[in-house]
Amino acid sequence: MAQSIDSFLHRDLRATAVSARCVFVDDWEPIDGGVIEIDREGRIADRHDRTHEAEYDLGSVALLPGLVNAHTHLEFSDIREPIAPGPPFPDWIRRLVQWRREHGWAKGDALHAGWNESACCGTTLLGEISTGGDVTPHDPMGAVIFREVIGFLPEQKDAALQAARQFLDDEIAEPGATTISRKGLSPHAPYSVHPELFNALVDLAAEHAAPVAVHLAETREELQFLRDADGPLADLLRHFGVFRDDAFNGGLRPLAYLEKLAKLEKVLVVHGNYLGPEEIDFLATRPQFSVVYCPRTHRFFEHESHPWRELLERGINVALGTDGRGSNPDLSIWNEMLLLRSRHPELEAATLADLVTRGGAVALGCDDQQGRLSVGKRACWTEVALDDACDAKVTLDSVISAGRRVTGSAVDGFRIASLFGGVDG
Ligand SMILES: [Zn+2]
Structure with a gap:
């Protein structure tokens, strides 16, 4: 469990x-003793190595572009x-529903x-x-809901x-200046959304130029x-009284859903x-699609091996999610990446780091704002503690390694940092 945010130091670093x-910075170029200049709007005005010009020294940390979950x-x-x-998946859904019934739900507290x-x-x-209710992010945090x-x-x-239309039409209250919010729709999955409703939701998202996230090609079931x-999934729906045999004829593959989604500007294929x-061929020529791989959840359900490396080789954007x-067990996207690092030490560190920075920002349509520490982007970074005693040159390889801990972050120049030296999820 993460520390409470009450034990974090908060500081407004805009205009410093x-x-x-x-x-x-930029495409993972390391600057020893690097300096980030932040303008009044919380954007990166410059980056260089003239340390004497810095007003705040963040100490023995590596600054990476902010992590994206x-x-x-x-x-x-x-x-x-x-x-x-985890497996079998339909039984897990039953247990999740049962757990919720037994434990009650203070939804606002859970979101907080x-x-x-x-x-x-x-x-x-x-x-x-989001299934509704309080969707307001607590700052500092950017979010697409x-x-x-x-x-x-x-x-x-x-x-x-009607509920989906209402959500897109309503304003989201933004606390302070630290949140970048976009709204989108998530037709949950092909087994929980009737094809006619699915089509109508895609049309609605297209009308609003809204991004769409769908759990797709998640299980063999x-x-x-x-x-x-x-x-088993039809049985699950029957169990909950939300399926009739005359409602759906089958005869489909996930490809049919990708074809429907292709007219949108941004689509997140969750899990995949x-x-x-056929689906991978389809995605490879359509840059509006991203695939969101959730490594530890994938492991929890004991799925067959995930095609994420093939997707990358085919030029398809891949992001990670918790x-x-x-x-x-936690919401640390850093831990998701470290799992892949331990499994694939042969991969370039930048390839893995991209999954949780630019890859995520591209998937969410925020790559004009986040994903890189570059001039003009928002001052959003994540701090990773380095070993004080080590004099060796810092490389991305040495930063992205087991045991390294995230100790702070900043969104639009608002920084939070642990007072207790790190969080391991
Ligand atoms: Zn999910």
Whole structure:
């Protein structure tokens, strides 16, 4: 569990210059003793190595572009341990619903805990799936909020569509100047959203130029459901009384959903664990799509190996997400990346670092603001503690390694930093 944000130091660093032992600017170029100049609007005005010009020395830390967690469900942040076992997935959904019934739900408290934990883990931008209620991010944090929509019975369509339209039309209250919020829609998944409702939601998102996030190609059971209109997920829907055999004929693959989504400006394919060659070919020529891989949730459900490296090789944008705490022990996107680092030491550090910085920012349509420490972008960074005793030159390889801890972050020049030397999720 992360520390409480109450134990973090808060400071407005706009219109100042800060230095750190190493700052990774632009495309991961390290500047020893690097300085970031921040303008009054919280943007990066300059970066250089004239340390004598810095007003604040952040000390023995590496400054990376702010970490992006492209997929969360913060409303589950009151779950202390993942609801094990993971597989089979339909049974896990049953247990999750059961857990919620037994434990009650102070939804506002759970959301607050999730925003808090994310900030403490050094996240500066979140892709959050919301079922309504208080969607206001607690600063400092950037966020894209996707309204989740569910409904597989034809008679649910109108009300579900109306809720989605209302969400896009409503203003989101932004606390202070530190939040960059966009709104999007999340038709939950092909097995929980009727194809007609799905089409209507895509049309609505297109009208509003809103991004869309969909859980797609997540499980083998989903592929079976789409093909046969039957199987364990159909049984699950029947169990909850939200499926009728005449509502869906099957005969589909995830590709059919990608084809519907292709007219949108930004689409996040969440999980994509079972994307096949046809789907990957389709994505490879459509830069509006990103795939959000959730490594520890993927491991929790014991899925077959994820195609993320093939996706990268094909030029498809890949971001990482933690998913919710029902399937993950914490909300640290840094820990997601370190898991991949331990599994794939042969990969370039920059390839992995991109997944949780620029890759996430591109997926959420915020790469004009975050993802790199470059002049003109917002002053959003994450601080990683370095070993004080080590004189060796700091490299990205040495920063992205097991045991390194996130100790602080900044969003638009507002910094929070741990008073106790780090957070390990
Ligand atoms: Zn999810």
